[in-house]
Amino acid sequence: xxxxVPGQVLSVxxxxxxxxGKVSFGGVVKDVCLAYLPDISVGDYTIVHVGFALSxxxxxxxxxxxxxxxxxxxxxxxxxxxxxxAGAAP
Amino acid sequence: xxxxxxxxxxxxARKLVxxxxxxxxxxxxxxxxxxxxxxxxxxxxxxxxxxxEVELVHGPGCPVCVTPVELIDKAHAIAAAxxxxxxxxxxxxxxxxxxGDLFQVKGRGGDVRVVYSPLDAVKLxxxxxxxxxxxxxxxxxxTAPANAMAVVQAQRLGLSNFSVLVSHVLVPPAIEAxxxxxxxxxxxxxxxxxxxxxxxxxxxxxxxxxxxxxxxVTGFEPLDLLDGIRRAVLQLEAGTATVENAYPRVVTFExxxxxxAVLADVFEETxxxxxxxxxxxxxxxxxxxxxxxxxxxxRFDVSGIRSVEPAACRSGEVLRGTLKPHQCAAFGxxxxxxxxxxxxxxSSEGACAAYYNYGRLVDLGxxxxxxxxxxxxxx
Amino acid sequence: xxxxxxxxxxxxxPLRDYPNVVLGHGGGGKLSAELVEHLFLPAFRNxxxxxxxxxxxxxxxxGRLALTTDCYVVRPLFFPGGxxxxxxxxxxxxxxxxxxxxxLYLTAGxxxxxxxxxxxxxxxxxxxxxxxxxxxxxxxxxxxxxxxRGHGDGCFVTTAGVGAVPDxxxxxxxRARPGDAVVVSGAIxxxxxxxxxxxxxLEFETIIASDTAPLNGLVNEMxxxxxxxRVMRDPTRGGVAATLNEIAGRSKVGIEIxxxxxxxxxxxxxxCELLGLDPLMVANEGKLVAVVPPSDADRLVAAMREHPFxxxxxxxxxxxxxxxxxxxxxxxxxxxxxxxxxxxxQLPRIC
Numbered sequence: 001x002x003x004x005v006p007g008q009v010l011s012v013x014x015x016x017x018x019x020x021g022k023v024s025f026g027g028v029v030k031d032v033c034l035a036y037l038p039d040i041s042v043g044d045y046t047i048v049h050v051g052f053a054l055s056x057x058x059x060x061x062x063x064x065x066x067x068x069x070x071x072x073x074x075x076x077x078x079x080x081x082x083x084x085x086a087g088a089a090p
Numbered sequence: 091x092x093x094x095x096x097x098x099x100x101x102x103a104r105k106l107v108x109x110x111x112x113x114x115x116x117x118x119x120x121x122x123x124x125x126x127x128x129x130x131x132x133x134x135x136x137x138x139x140x141x142x143e144v145e146l147v148h149g150p151g152c153p154v155c156v157t158p159v160e161l162i163d164k165a166h167a168i169a170a171a172x173x174x175x176x177x178x179x180x181x182x183x184x185x186x187x188x189x190g191d192l193f194q195v196k197g198r199g200g201d202v203r204v205v206y207s208p209l210d211a212v213k214l215x216x217x218x219x220x221x222x223x224x225x226x227x228x229x230x231x232x233t234a235p236a237n238a239m240a241v242v243q244a245q246r247l248g249l250s251n252f253s254v255l256v257s258h259v260l261v262p263p264a265i266e267a268x269x270x271x272x273x274x275x276x277x278x279x280x281x282x283x284x285x286x287x288x289x290x291x292x293x294x295x296x297x298x299x300x301x302x303x304x305x306x307v308t309g310f311e312p313l314d315l316l317d318g319i320r321r322a323v324l325q326l327e328a329g330t331a332t333v334e335n336a337y338p339r340v341v342t343f344e345x346x347x348x349x350x351a352v353l354a355d356v357f358e359e360t361x362x363x364x365x366x367x368x369x370x371x372x373x374x375x376x377x378x379x380x381x382x383x384x385x386x387x388x389r390f391d392v393s394g395i396r397s398v399e400p401a402a403c404r405s406g407e408v409l410r411g412t413l414k415p416h417q418c419a420a421f422g423x424x425x426x427x428x429x430x431x432x433x434x435x436x437s438s439e440g441a442c443a444a445y446y447n448y449g450r451l452v453d454l455g456x457x458x459x460x461x462x463x464x465x466x467x468x469x
Numbered sequence: 470x471x472x473x474x475x476x477x478x479x480x481x482x483p484l485r486d487y488p489n490v491v492l493g494h495g496g497g498g499k500l501s502a503e504l505v506e507h508l509f510l511p512a513f514r515n516x517x518x519x520x521x522x523x524x525x526x527x528x529x530x531x532g533r534l535a536l537t538t539d540c541y542v543v544r545p546l547f548f549p550g551g552x553x554x555x556x557x558x559x560x561x562x563x564x565x566x567x568x569x570x571x572x573l574y575l576t577a578g579x580x581x582x583x584x585x586x587x588x589x590x591x592x593x594x595x596x597x598x599x600x601x602x603x604x605x606x607x608x609x610x611x612x613x614x615x616x617x618r619g620h621g622d623g624c625f626v627t628t629a630g631v632g633a634v635p636d637x638x639x640x641x642x643x644r645a646r647p648g649d650a651v652v653v654s655g656a657i658x659x660x661x662x663x664x665x666x667x668x669x670x671l672e673f674e675t676i677i678a679s680d681t682a683p684l685n686g687l688v689n690e691m692x693x694x695x696x697x698x699r700v701m702r703d704p705t706r707g708g709v710a711a712t713l714n715e716i717a718g719r720s721k722v723g724i725e726i727x728x729x730x731x732x733x734x735x736x737x738x739x740x741c742e743l744l745g746l747d748p749l750m751v752a753n754e755g756k757l758v759a760v761v762p763p764s765d766a767d768r769l770v771a772a773m774r775e776h777p778f779x780x781x782x783x784x785x786x787x788x789x790x791x792x793x794x795x796x797x798x799x800x801x802x803x804x805x806x807x808x809x810x811x812x813x814x815q816l817p818r819i820c
Contacts, residue, residue, distance in 0.1 A: 002126045002232035002284035003745045003819055004310075006093035017246060018239070022674075026091035026739030028666075029674035033209060036235055036349040045093060047287060047340050050179070050819055051207025052236040054349065055287040055340045057093055062339035069102040069313060072109050091739055103802035125820045133747075135804020152820055180816030193813075205670045206744075206817055214670075233819060312802040427812055 004049035006057055007032070009042050023048060093339070097311030098134075106316035107139050110323055114143045118326050119275050120319060121268070121411055123261060124230075124282030125152025125440075126310055132444050134312045136319075144323060147275075147411035148441040150264055151282055153228040153257070154181045155409065155433040155440050156364040160397040161257050162187035168224050168255065168390045169200040175218060177211035178226040180204045185433050188397050208240035208254075215244065215252035224386045227254040232284040234258050234375060235349040238356040241377065241384045253386040256376055259362055261285050262293045263373035269301040273412045278322040280308040280315070283337040288353075290345025294333045302331045309337035356381055365399065366406030366432060405432035408441050415445035422446060490585040495615030504613060508591060512598040517574070517609040525609035527574055530633040535570035537561060538629035546589065546623050549663045550678025554593035556754060557626040558600035558608075559683050560705065566685040567701040567757055569640045569692070570632030572604060577611040577628050582621030593624060604683035606630070638692065644699040645720035647790035650766035652759045654687060654773055655680070655781040657709050658737040661751035661815065665744065671817065673743070677736050682755030687778045691759065694772030700760035703753070707811050710749040712758050713796045714810040724796045726786030726808070745818035749798070750811045760788060 007023040012034060014020065023032040023046065033052045034040055046053040122128055128148045131137055137146055150156050166187050169176035176192075183192045183204065196202040201221075205211050208225050215223035227237040237254060244252040261282055268274055281294060286307045294305045304325035308318030318336045325331065335341055355378070362374030377385050387393070402420040407413035415421055415434070425431040427443050434440035493500035510518065517525040541557040558575065565572040577597065581590065601608050608628075659680040666675050684703065691698060700720075704712035709731075717724045733748050741748045755778060761769050766784050773779030796808040 002124060002230060002282060003129075004232065004284045004287070005742050006091065008092070016243065018243065025743045027675065027736045028677075028739045028743060030206075030743070033207075033236070033239060035239060036346055036352075038348060047284070049232050049284060050236045051209055052239065054232070054235065054284070054346055055342075058339045062093060062096075065317075065339060066096055066102070066313075069105060069317065072102075072105040091735075091742065094742060098801050100802050129820070132806060133800070134802055135798075135800045135806040136802070138804045138806075139802070154820065179819045181818045181820060183816055184812070203670060204816060210670050229819065312800075312804075316802075 002049055004047045004054065006045050007048050009034070009040055009044050009046060011042060021053070023053070094311060097309070097313040099313065103139070103312055103316055106313060106320055110144065110316070110320050111141045113320070113323050113327055114141050115327060117143045117145065118277050118323060119145045119147050119411070120278045120280065120322050121147040121149045121276040122280040122308070122315070123149040123151040123265060124280075124285065125155065126284070127280060127282065127308065127315060128152070128441070128444070130310050130312070131315060136312055136315055140319065144319065146319075148444070149268070149411065150364060150367065150409040151230060151261060152433075152440065153230060153233070153259060154185055154436070155405065156259060156367065157182075157185070157228055157257050157433070158363040158365045159187055159399050160363070160395060161255070163397045164387065164392040164395050165226050165255055166190075166192065166195050167392050167395060168386055169195045169202050170198065171222075171390060173221055175201045175203060175214055175221050175223045176226070177203050177205045177214060177223065179228070182226055182228060184436050186430050186436060208236050209243065212240050212243050212247070212249065212252060215249045216247065219251060221251060222389075223252050224390075225252070225254045227256045227258065230259055230261055230282070230285050231289045232282075232287065234353055234357065235288055235346070238352050241356055241381050242352065244384060245381065253384050253389045254377070255386040257362075258357065258375035259364065260373050260375065262297065263370050264364070265297060267367070267370045267373070268410055269297070269303060271410060271412075273410070276303075276411050278304040278306070278326055280318045280322065281305050283307055283309040283314070283341055286337070286341045286345065288346050288349050290343050291333060291335065291341065292343055298331050298333050304331050305333045307333070307335045307337050307341050309340065364406075364409075366403065366409055366434070368406070400431040403432035405434040405442065408434055415442040418442070488587060490581045490583055490587060490590065490615055492583055492615050492617065494581065495613055501613065508594055509611060512594045513601070513608040515607040515609060517607065525574070525576075527609060530573060532633040532635050535565050535568050535632040535634050536629070537564040537568070538627065539564060541626045541628070542622060543664065544622055545667055546593065548667050548679055550659075551681040551754075552593055552596055553624060553626055554596035555600040555681050557628045558597050558604065558606070559681050559754060561628040561630040562604040562606060562683045562685055563703045563755075563757070565630045565632035566683070566688040567640070567703050568632070568634065569638045569688075569701070570634045572606045572630055572632040572685050574631045575601065575606050575608045575628050577608050577626065579611070579613045580621055580625040581613065581615045582623050583615055583618040585623045590624065593626075600683065604685055638696070640698065640701050642700055642702060642716045642719040645716050645722050645724075645760045645788045646699070646762075647722055647788050648763050649699060649760045649788040650763050650784050651713070651724060651726060651786040651788065652761060652766065652770060652773070653709065653732065653783060653785050654684070654757045654759070654779045655755075656732040656734045656737065657704070657753055657756060658733060658741065658748040658751035660754040661708070662737045662740045664752075666740070671744070673740065675736050675740060677734065677740065680753055680755035682778050684755065684757055684778060687757070687773065687776045690772050690776050690779070691769060695761060695765045695769040697765050698759055698761050698769065701757055703757050705754060706752050708748070708750040708752055709758060710747065710796065710808050711810055713808065716758075716760060717796050718794050720788070721793050723789040723792040723794070724786055725789050725799065726796065727799045728801055729799075730783055730785045732781045732783050746815055749808055750815055763787075
């Protein structure tokens with residue numbers, strides 16, 4: 001279920017009484033319904049599914065998640081090599 | 091693309107895999123509920139990176155796979171009716187009903203159109219006031235807000251020629267049904283991040299506690315999936331069973347409140363049949379009485395359609411994780427992606443299709459791709 | 470009555486000013502003749518066509534003859550980067566070129582739907598002529614039929630092509646050998662995404678244009694630099710995935726590609742993410758896939774990069790003696806997946 005893709009809100013407008021916006025997905029632009037994110041504004045990133053913005057992406061949290069990943073295994077590196085070779089497909 | 095590229099980083103993926111490898115001491119079966127996650131796992135080869143102890147069981151979270159034959163047949167009957175423009179997401183076009191798929195309905199003269207969004211179907215209804223425009227409203231909680239808004243919009247615009255064939259299914263009752271089954275072998279769940287983005291995850295702590303099973307809200311990019319798996323393994327090894335959010339940049343505990351409000355206004359809970367699995371109580375949504383005018387099942391007389399699923403198809407057991415696709419007698423014989431018995435063989439994330447496509451290459455015991463020469467990739 | 474000469478009689482209707490195609494344009498009479506005289510001849514101008522015989526007669530050619538034909542249907546008829554006209558010329562030129570043939574002559578058959586604006590037909594024909602000039606081929610004969618409104622999609626074009634294959638040159642999808650390098654001539658998926666961006670119900674704004682282009686010039690450079698090329702194919706419908714699967718199947722070898730090596734424009738990639746498509750399965754109209762012995766790969770890629778249509782050429786993988794008949798991709802995160810043969814049309818998905 002549920003292919004949803006992050007995009008950046010370029011503009012906000014009204015159409016048929018619904019809050020809409022132009023959202024850029026890496027340069028590809030589509031009209032997206034913003035009715036479910038009343039607080040989202042131009043410049044924000046959102047997750048879009050079938051033409052609807054469903055959640056505002058929290059940048060600070062995203063960076064924190066990536067930092068957590070980067071810090072993984074640092075302890076092992078200090079005390080010696082990790083027990084298994086990483087990443088290699090069998 | 092921001093928020094995609096960073097979460098596909100090979101170096102960080104190796105770190106996460108190393109963590110999983112060093113944490114795991116015995117075999118675990120983890121179900122990713124969502125078909126989109128299954129797709130990402132296969133597409134990125136994540137299953138191939140995991141230690142053999144970690145088995146991913148592909149769950150029933152693919153609306154294409156679980157929409158019952160009877161509803162597909164009703165859709166086909168409506169799509170074939172004169173004057174109808176039948177709109178569907180691309181996913182549903184190849185799903186087999188009793189007599190072929192929507193492509194074949196189109197070939198016989200039905201006006202079947204692929205839309206990106208349900209609002210595109212509303213637009214078609216406005217532009218074609220003399221035609222009946224029907225939208226095939228399938229999906230889980232992620233898609234439901236879009237389909238609900240299409241109905242609200244149609245009502246606001248006073249469109250009398252628009253209706254929706256609703257087949258919404260819900261994740262928590264499916265998880266409960268799987269856990270409650272005596273044959274269950276799933277020990278931890280990756281909850282579907284985009285469903286939780288709408289609904290939040292306040293429904294899960296009770297399930298985790300009652301069935302003593304870790305549930306990790308998980309995203310869709312390779313790093314998200316590996317982190318979800320890592321957290322599930324850490325919990326399993328530690329013997330804990332709590333709910334964690336591994337997709338916090340998108341998912342909050344409460345979910346999207348405005349969307350939930352519209353969902354509550356438009357839909358009400360109902361029992362739903364899941365293809366291959368059977369009826370799960372209160373596992374779906376249907377239109378409330380106030381919106382019954384937009385119900386395609388009421389507008390077109392399809393109540394007489396009664397369909398039986400192919401007896402040879404055991405996709406239900408596959409979707410519950412109790413049967414591996416290649417253990418089915420019909421697998422690769424009566425049932426192939428070109429002539430599928432069930433949707434798990436047709437959908438891009440269907441477990442049977444995935445196994446079939448790998449079958450000639452994969453060691454079916456381990457599910458791993460055989461070795462081949464390295465690729466020369468000059469910078 | 471004696472004062473009336475039927476030859477001088479003219480119809481009061483200004484026939485030539487019909488703004489749209491009518492059934493008479495395919496009737497073989499005066500309207501058909503006007504179409505030929507005022508539209509096709511001036512655009513395609515060459516001696517063989519000017520003779521207007523039942524068959525075009527051309528001088529003998531050296532080498533083996535290569536013959537191909539292809540039908541072109543596309544909706545919409547005009548799309549970012551091209552139209553059905555240049556597609557119909559480039560597609561047939563490319564089928565000849567990747568067979569090792571020097572493209573020489575094309576034929577053009579038109580099935581027009583009643584009501585097609587003549588201006589649109591004029592535009593299509595002008596672009597065909599320009600594409601033929603760019604590829605150095607002559608459109609030497611043709612035919613036009615008109616079908617009733619509702620029985621066609623505006624315009625269908627069929628082109629056939631004749632080319633000459635130099636002695637000693639043999640290319641074929643059955644010739645790949647383990648160890649060979651797999652090369653692609655440039656960024657993939659542009660044509661299919663450009664078409665989707667203007668398809669009803671899917672529209673999105675993008676700068677992506679079709680990559681439709683004649684590849685015979687590039688192929689000349691490739692064969693000059695590297696006569697040992699074993700396989701060349703143009704990955705049109707079904708994309709690179711279909712082409713690689715065909716080569717793997719016909720050569721009874723495995724193919725292993727590295728996704729990190731695939732040239733893909735950022736917006737094509739983004740559109741694929743948005744619609745849930747695999748860029749390997751999206752159509753191309755100006756790209757080719759080549760298989761060469763490993764020792765020739767660097768020389769071949771260097772030669773291709775000298776040509777404008779090969780500027781982003783890259784080695785994307787190798788041929789293997791493992792998993793015969795299958796294509797496997799190494800993914801960005803180091804996993805592996807099977808690249809399957811697409812079942813049919815690429816559809817946007819929601820899950």
